Amino acid sequence: MSANHQPAFQLTNASLSYGQAQVLQHIHLTIHDGEKVALLGPSGAGKSSLLNLLYQQRADRCALCPQDNGLVDILSAYHNIFMGGLDRHSTPASLWNLVRPLKRARTAIEAIATQLGLGTELWKSVDRLSGGQRQRVALGRALFRKKDIFLGDEPVSALDPIQAETLMQHVLSQHATAVVCLHSPVLALALFDRVVVMKAGSIELDQPTRQLTLADLNSNYITDVPADRTALVLPEKSSVVSSPEACVTGKIQR
Amino acid sequence: MLPALNPAHPFTVQSTARRLTGVIALLAILAAIALPWADLAMVQSEPWPELKRLATGLLLPYWDEPTILLESLGQTLAFALLAVTLSAPLGMVLALVFHCRVVRWFCAAVRSVHELFWGLLLMQVFGLSATTGLLAILIPYTGVFAKVFAETLALQDKTPARSISLKPGFTSQLALWSYTRIPQALPALLSYTRYRFECALRSSAILGFIGLPTLGFHLETAFKQGLYGQAGALLWAFLILIGTLRYWLQPRLIPVYLIAAVWLLPETIGFSNSGYLWQFVSRDIWPTPLLNGDLAGTVNWASRMWQEQAWPGLVQTVLLTQLALFLTLVITLVVYPMASKVVAGRLNARIGHFLLLVMRSTPEMMLAFVFMLLFGPSGLPAVLALAIHNSGLIGYLVARNSDADQRHRLDDPAGIARYAYLETPRQLPSLLAWLFYRWEVMLRESAIMGVLGITTLGFYIDSAFEEIRYDRAFFLILVTVALTVVVDGCSRWLRNKAGVESAGG
Numbered sequence: 001m002s003a004n005h006q007p008a009f010q011l012t013n014a015s016l017s018y019g020q021a022q023v024l025q026h027i028h029l030t031i032h033d034g035e036k037v038a039l040l041g042p043s044g045a046g047k048s049s050l051l052n053l054l055y056q057q058r059a060d061r062c063a064l065c066p067q068d069n070g071l072v073d074i075l076s077a078y079h080n081i082f083m084g085g086l087d088r089h090s091t092p093a094s095l096w097n098l099v100r101p102l103k104r105a106r107t108a109i110e111a112i113a114t115q116l117g118l119g120t121e122l123w124k125s126v127d128r129l130s131g132g133q134r135q136r137v138a139l140g141r142a143l144f145r146k147k148d149i150f151l152g153d154e155p156v157s158a159l160d161p162i163q164a165e166t167l168m169q170h171v172l173s174q175h176a177t178a179v180v181c182l183h184s185p186v187l188a189l190a191l192f193d194r195v196v197v198m199k200a201g202s203i204e205l206d207q208p209t210r211q212l213t214l215a216d217l218n219s220n221y222i223t224d225v226p227a228d229r230t231a232l233v234l235p236e237k238s239s240v241v242s243s244p245e246a247c248v249t250g251k252i253q254r
Numbered sequence: 255m256l257p258a259l260n261p262a263h264p265f266t267v268q269s270t271a272r273r274l275t276g277v278i279a280l281l282a283i284l285a286a287i288a289l290p291w292a293d294l295a296m297v298q299s300e301p302w303p304e305l306k307r308l309a310t311g312l313l314l315p316y317w318d319e320p321t322i323l324l325e326s327l328g329q330t331l332a333f334a335l336l337a338v339t340l341s342a343p344l345g346m347v348l349a350l351v352f353h354c355r356v357v358r359w360f361c362a363a364v365r366s367v368h369e370l371f372w373g374l375l376l377m378q379v380f381g382l383s384a385t386t387g388l389l390a391i392l393i394p395y396t397g398v399f400a401k402v403f404a405e406t407l408a409l410q411d412k413t414p415a416r417s418i419s420l421k422p423g424f425t426s427q428l429a430l431w432s433y434t435r436i437p438q439a440l441p442a443l444l445s446y447t448r449y450r451f452e453c454a455l456r457s458s459a460i461l462g463f464i465g466l467p468t469l470g471f472h473l474e475t476a477f478k479q480g481l482y483g484q485a486g487a488l489l490w491a492f493l494i495l496i497g498t499l500r501y502w503l504q505p506r507l508i509p510v511y512l513i514a515a516v517w518l519l520p521e522t523i524g525f526s527n528s529g530y531l532w533q534f535v536s537r538d539i540w541p542t543p544l545l546n547g548d549l550a551g552t553v554n555w556a557s558r559m560w561q562e563q564a565w566p567g568l569v570q571t572v573l574l575t576q577l578a579l580f581l582t583l584v585i586t587l588v589v590y591p592m593a594s595k596v597v598a599g600r601l602n603a604r605i606g607h608f609l610l611l612v613m614r615s616t617p618e619m620m621l622a623f624v625f626m627l628l629f630g631p632s633g634l635p636a637v638l639a640l641a642i643h644n645s646g647l648i649g650y651l652v653a654r655n656s657d658a659d660q661r662h663r664l665d666d667p668a669g670i671a672r673y674a675y676l677e678t679p680r681q682l683p684s685l686l687a688w689l690f691y692r693w694e695v696m697l698r699e700s701a702i703m704g705v706l707g708i709t710t711l712g713f714y715i716d717s718a719f720e721e722i723r724y725d726r727a728f729f730l731i732l733v734t735v736a737l738t739v740v741v742d743g744c745s746r747w748l749r750n751k752a753g754v755e756s757a758g759g
Contacts, residue, residue: 055664062665070663072679074270083675086667094671125269145665 008033008061008149008177009054016049023049025201031179033148036172038188038209039181040217041198047181048153050198054179055151063145063175067153069138073127077118077137080126081109084144112140115170117163131158139167143174150175154183165190185217274682277748278583285580292573293709294637297630305628311482315490322472325518327491330468332515333384333461334454337391339512342447344392345399350431352404365397366738368702369457370619370712371731373464374719378538379531384519387466391457395450402446403439407431410438448503452496456617459492463619463705467520473620477627489616496615539728559726563718564733567704567711571737574633574710575693575700578640582696583689585645586652589613590681591673593653603653610653613646618699622706631707639703640696648688652681690745697741701734711737 009031016024024046031037031054039047048067055062063084071080079098082105086094093102113122116136121129126137135158142150150171156164161184168191172178182188188195189209195217197205317323351357367375373390380386415434436443462470469492476484543551591597592606618639625635656677667675704712711734718727 052664059665064663064665066663068661070661070666072676074274074679074682075675076269076271079271079675083667086671086675091670095674098674123268125271127270128268 007031008035009057009179011053011057014053016046016053023201024053027053027203029196029203029206031177033177035177035194036192037179037194037196038192039179039196039198040183040185040188041204045198046201047198051151051153051179051181058149061147062149062151063142063147065138065142065150065152065155067157067181069134071126071134071137074125076123076125077113077129077133077140078106078109078122080137081112081140081144084141085146088146109140109144112143116140116143116167132160132163135159136167139171143171148176150178150180152178152180154181156187157183161186185214189214189217271679271682274686277686281576281580281583284576288573288576291569292577292633292637293570294577294634295630295632296634297632301628307480308482308624308628311484312486312489314483315486316483317487318484323487323491326462326467326469326472326488327495328514328518329466329520330455330458330462330492331495331511332518333387333391333458333466333468334451335508335511335515336519337388337395337458338447338451338454339508340388341392341395342399342450344396345403346436346443348396348400349403349407350428352400357400361397361400362739363397363735365394365401366698366735367394367731368698368712368734369394370460370464370702370705371715371734373461373466374716374727375731377464378719378724379534382465387458387461387468387520390461391454395454399447399450403443406439406442406446407435410435414438451503452499455492455496456615460617460619463623470617470620474623477623489620493612493615497611534724538724541725541729556729559729563714563726564711564730567701567709567714567730568733568737570633570708571697571701571704571710571734574636574703574708575640575697575741577633578637578644578696578700579689579693581637581641582644582648582692583685585641586648586685586689587678589645590649590652590656590685591677593649594656594677596657596659597669597673597677603657606653607650610646610650613642614650615646616643618643619703619706622703622708626706626708633708633710635706636700636703636708636710640699644689644692644696648685648692651688652685655684656681687749690749693745694738694742698734698738701737 007030009029011027011029014024014027014029015022027050029050039050041047051066055064072083078101082097082101085105089097089102089105096102097105110119110122113119116139118133118136118140121133126134129137135156139152139155142152142155152171155171156168159167164184165187168180168187172191178192180192185195189212192209194208195205195212196203197217348357348361352361369390372393373386376386376389380389415430418430418433459469459473462468462472463474465471469488473485473488476482476488537545541552541555543549543555589606589610593603593610594606595603598606621639621642622635625638629635659680661680666672701711704710704714705716707713711730715727715730715734718724718730
């Protein structure tokens with residue numbers, strides 16, 4: 001990589017706090033174009049905050065897929081996916097699309113939906129879809145943004161491991177660069193080039209995948225929890241991280 | 255918002271947006287059917303000079319006699335405060351026995367007669383007196399309080415009550431509730447009472463339209479004399495009173511206010527004859543053939559009343575309500591984004607909130623009265639007034655909900671796209687729920703607007719009172735009650751059908 005090449009993201013000594021709570025502390029992180037980075041770490045470690053920080057740095061190049069997927073319940077899956085392309089359509093066209101789907105958008109979105117396994121659900125409103133289907137819709141919206149960087153916050157957490165891997169692979173193939181929060185080290189090792197592990201607002205480990213084994217990751221971060229655990233429920237992040245220990249105990253007590 | 259048809263299965267409704275749009279389309283069709291039949295003629299062909307004078311008056315209010323202004327404000331307040339202070343506890347007592355069917359029916363009956371009709375009825379017995387004004391608000395509000403309190407109490411957690419042993423009987427039931435459900439529900443009960451007090455202020459103000467010395471009386475006088483500056487002063491005083499409610503309605507000051515209210519109540523004007531009550535109830539409100547036991551004559555009388563007054567009045571009432579209902583929906587969709595911070599921005603939203611405050615604080619009757627001066631007596635002023643008042647109310651609730659919504663994403667769209675794709679679809683279920691809740695209210699209001707000369711049911715009722723034909727007035731009031739009950743049922747059915755019940759507030 002040439003010396004004057006601008007990295008996709010660069011954070012130097014970045015910190016973030018909500019009121020008293022320190023959410024991120026002294027983060028140094030550089031991500032280059034073409035890298036596929038997996039973010040691991042217990043809930044409340046600051047992964048989502050880091051992702052938001054990255055998004056703000058390159059909002060024009062990023063497709064975001066946040067954890068609470070921000071779907072509009074009464075609109076169909078089609079319209080929820082179309083929302084990813086609102087900035088590419090004029091206001092009259094966007095408004096007309098609510099009445100009659102635009103022909104080109106419809107073709108494109110039908111293709112995306114088929115790849116995501118949503119073909120038959122496209123015209124149902126998303127309040128009638130299951131958690132996994134809603135996650136696919138959120139992924140569809142990210143794909144329809146047609147950006148070269150994908151920022152995902154646990155985007156496949158509600159899917160079974162095999163579907164999760166297939167869909168994650170598809171999403172990664174559609175974006176040159178990706179930073180994705182995951183809770184599965186297995187998925188991180190299988191699909192990503194680089195793993196960043198976070199703990200209590202700091203980066204604990206940052207290494208290329210090929211130098212890592214599942215045992216490394218488990219000893220580093222989730223020795224006490226099975227690798228495929230689905231959820232570690234903690235309250236809202238702004239209220240959680242009053243002290244870093246709180247997270248650690250929260251994790252262990254599970 | 256309009257959702258797209260599913261091109262593959264155009265006739266299966268799998269989208270909530272589509273189902274809600276179906277409900278909206280139904281409302282639009284009903285309004286379209288109503289349009290050619292409703293009496294919407296603009297009698298005054300040149301409203302603009304008058305409108306200009308009116309606008310000048312509103313912008314440059316003046317008042318020569320501050321004592322009269324203060325006195326009418328004080329009396330408006332006094333009626334509202336005393337009526338709510340008495341009707342809330344009465345409603346509470348009725349709420350405790352609300353499981354009894356007779357109580358439920360009684361409450362439904364008293365609350366479906368509008369305050370103004372109660373006023374007109376009571377005036378025949380008690381004259382233009384404090385008693386009339388007080389009872390006119392107190393009676394229907396007791397019915398409303400009973401229903402809402404009973405519903406609120408029923409929603410409370412029942413576990414605390416199970417841990418208490420009981421002797422049988424009503425008093426021990428009362429003791430049980432005073433220790434469990436009532437304290438549990440207290441915040442909700444108090445906040446509702448507070449809201450009702452605001453409604454009572456409006457009710458009290460418009461009682462002036464039938465002659466009580468509250469704000470409406472002076473407003474009507476000022477308008478009729480073309481003293482728009484004075485009318486403006488009254489309107490602004492009223493808006494300020496309601497806008498600053500949360501500052502001056504302090505629990506500690508209420509005893510002081512109550513004493514002042516009793517002192518402020520107007521003296522009785524004209525006659526007050528409680529002994530007449532029995533004759534009124536037993537004879538005057540019943541048609542002569544019925545009192546004579548002439549069944550055929552009664553049927554004949556009723557069918558003539560039905561054909562000549564009840565039916566035409568009923569039709570106009572319903573037509574105007576349907577038009578107002580749809581127009582309310584349209585105006586709400588236009589005004590709520592103006593007051594929503596996430597759509598309009600923080601600064602613009604303040605202006606929007608002020609607009610909505612003016613719209614919802616001005617009683618429908620006052621708006622209708624103003625529009626009638628401009629457009630002449632037809633259904634048009636009624637429709638406009640109902641739509642403006644109600645969309646101000648619903649728009650405020652929708653804007654508040656949309657600002658309270660925490661589901662933000664960093665990449666949420668802005669402006670019109672946000673309005674059309676995010677806020678409106680998210681708020682539509684509760685918007686429709688509120689609209690249907692207001693339906694019944696709008697019907698009552700549209701009926702009462704007849705008092706102003708619009709040919710809804712209220713017109714015939716008012717005329718019957720003027721002609722001292724109480725039997726006719728009573729018959730027509732019963733028709734109004736029946737209509738309210740039917741629409742209430744329809745509204746509940748539609749809310750279920752649209753699946754918006756859960757979103758209502």
